[in-house]
Amino acid sequence: MNCAQTRQQLYDYIDGNLEPLHEQALEQHISGCEHCKSLIEQESKLKDQLKTIPVVGPSMGFEQRIMAKLESEKTARQIGEHGFMTQSWFAAAMGGAFMVFVMSWFVSFDNQVTTTTPTTLSAVTVELIPNQIQKVNLAFNSPSIIDKAMFRIILPANVEISGHKGKRELQWAASLKQGTNNLALPLVATELLANEKSEQFITARISHEGKSRDFKIKIVSKALQSGLQMELVPIVVVS
Amino acid sequence: MSILNALKFRRPSFEDLIQPHLKGMYYQAYRLLKNQSDAEDLVQDFTLRLYKNKAKLHEVEHLQSWLYKGLYRQFLNFIRDNNNNPLNNRDDTEDNDLESSAYHGYSPELLTEQEMELSRVENALSELSQNHHHIIIMHDIEGFTLAEVAEIMDTPIGTLKSRLHRARANLKHKLVMEPLSPNQCVKS
Numbered sequence: 001m002n003c004a005q006t007r008q009q010l011y012d013y014i015d016g017n018l019e020p021l022h023e024q025a026l027e028q029h030i031s032g033c034e035h036c037k038s039l040i041e042q043e044s045k046l047k048d049q050l051k052t053i054p055v056v057g058p059s060m061g062f063e064q065r066i067m068a069k070l071e072s073e074k075t076a077r078q079i080g081e082h083g084f085m086t087q088s089w090f091a092a093a094m095g096g097a098f099m100v101f102v103m104s105w106f107v108s109f110d111n112q113v114t115t116t117t118p119t120t121l122s123a124v125t126v127e128l129i130p131n132q133i134q135k136v137n138l139a140f141n142s143p144s145i146i147d148k149a150m151f152r153i154i155l156p157a158n159v160e161i162s163g164h165k166g167k168r169e170l171q172w173a174a175s176l177k178q179g180t181n182n183l184a185l186p187l188v189a190t191e192l193l194a195n196e197k198s199e200q201f202i203t204a205r206i207s208h209e210g211k212s213r214d215f216k217i218k219i220v221s222k223a224l225q226s227g228l229q230m231e232l233v234p235i236v237v238v239s
Numbered sequence: 240m241s242i243l244n245a246l247k248f249r250r251p252s253f254e255d256l257i258q259p260h261l262k263g264m265y266y267q268a269y270r271l272l273k274n275q276s277d278a279e280d281l282v283q284d285f286t287l288r289l290y291k292n293k294a295k296l297h298e299v300e301h302l303q304s305w306l307y308k309g310l311y312r313q314f315l316n317f318i319r320d321n322n323n324n325p326l327n328n329r330d331d332t333e334d335n336d337l338e339s340s341a342y343h344g345y346s347p348e349l350l351t352e353q354e355m356e357l358s359r360v361e362n363a364l365s366e367l368s369q370n371h372h373h374i375i376i377m378h379d380i381e382g383f384t385l386a387e388v389a390e391i392m393d394t395p396i397g398t399l400k401s402r403l404h405r406a407r408a409n410l411k412h413k414l415v416m417e418p419l420s421p422n423q424c425v426k427s
Contacts, residue, residue, distance in 0.1 A: 011404055015378075046411065049360045050379045056275045058265045066261055066283050070254060073290055
């Protein structure tokens with residue numbers, strides 16, 4: 001093998017892709033050729049250097065955050081597949097480990113209906129311990145099937161949906177069935193909540209064919225020793 | 240069936256399959272994006288997208304390269320979207336600048352000669368064209384075979400082989416051509 005052939009097969013040699021016979025011939029050549037030997041050494045060194053270029057590792061809790069997101073994606077899928085949570089799912093949630101509070105509205109996109117009225121006007125009080133999930137169930141009573149509606153949850157700065165850290169808005173497409181449609185929101189309060197004095201709202205906005213309805217929950221929060229207390233008040237909707 | 244048997248024959252869940260690859264995918268994403276937060280977002284978005292077709296995961300034979308292929312597609316979409324968004328471009332540049340200076344601490348007196356060489360290699364690598372940059376990351380750094388890279392990049396193996404040779408030659412050219420490389424410095 002000569003120098004030109006060696007240069008031609010240089011990369012295959014470094015990558016270990018040469019047939020044993022060619023490899024042997026190349027090694028025989030470089031044992032007697034300082035120039036080709038140094039060329040191979042340079043290339044090998046460069047390849048080693050490439051592998052040692054430093055990388056910044058992921059931030060703390062990276063894997064846990066993704067796994068939590070997956071968990072909440074499972075919930076979102078149930079919404080996507082079935083429009084909203086089914087009654088049986090809702091019943092199971094009621095019997096589960098989490099406390100679930102229900103607020104119920106009547107929703108219609110009919111032009112005849114000028115206001116969308118909360119059917120449950122009483123406020124519920126939820127105690128939120130920072131960084132722990134509390135499920136709040138919203139119920140939407142629809143007089144008819146509403147296909148391909150767009151659902152958007154708009155959150156205040158101090159409340160997040162589990163698995164969606166830092167997100168102030170979440171949006172997805174869903175259909176409403178006739179009757180009660182349940183939506184469980186796994187809410188998490190952030191530390192900021194204790195210092196929050198102004199009035200805050202969680203808004204569920206349903207849009208359909210260019211029209212939209214806002215369903216608001218007023219949050220009245222106060223700091224407790226163990227965490228925070230939020231009073232959730234369903235209010236009349238501004239369309 | 241006993242509980243042990245039931246556990247033994249339980250089909251691995253999506254989470255079981257994906258979790259061991261999350262960190263690996265992050266490093267792959269980081270090498271492409273050079274930004275921790277973007278790399279984390281990319282892996283997260285990709286994992287969530289994958290979850291929507293989770294049944295596929297059970298059919299995949301070589302999961303690592305299959306995941307990289309999907310991640311690479313997601314990365315190409317990400318940079319395409321970011322290039323279309325001037326706000327994102329501006330933010331990314333700032334983040335990159337801050338992060339790279341904070342991480343590398345490019346204060347000449349703090350860098351050893353070896354570190355300087357590595358930072359030269361890194362800079363030269365980032366100056367390569369996208370295709371050359373990516374093939375070196377995948378083949379020379381991540382260690383995928385050319386056949387695997389062909390699958391990931393959806394490009395014939397012959398094309399990739401000559402591309403890899405050109406990429407390496409370009410990289411070397413950039414390193415040699417760079418002014419004030421350690422070997423060229425004149426010691427007083």
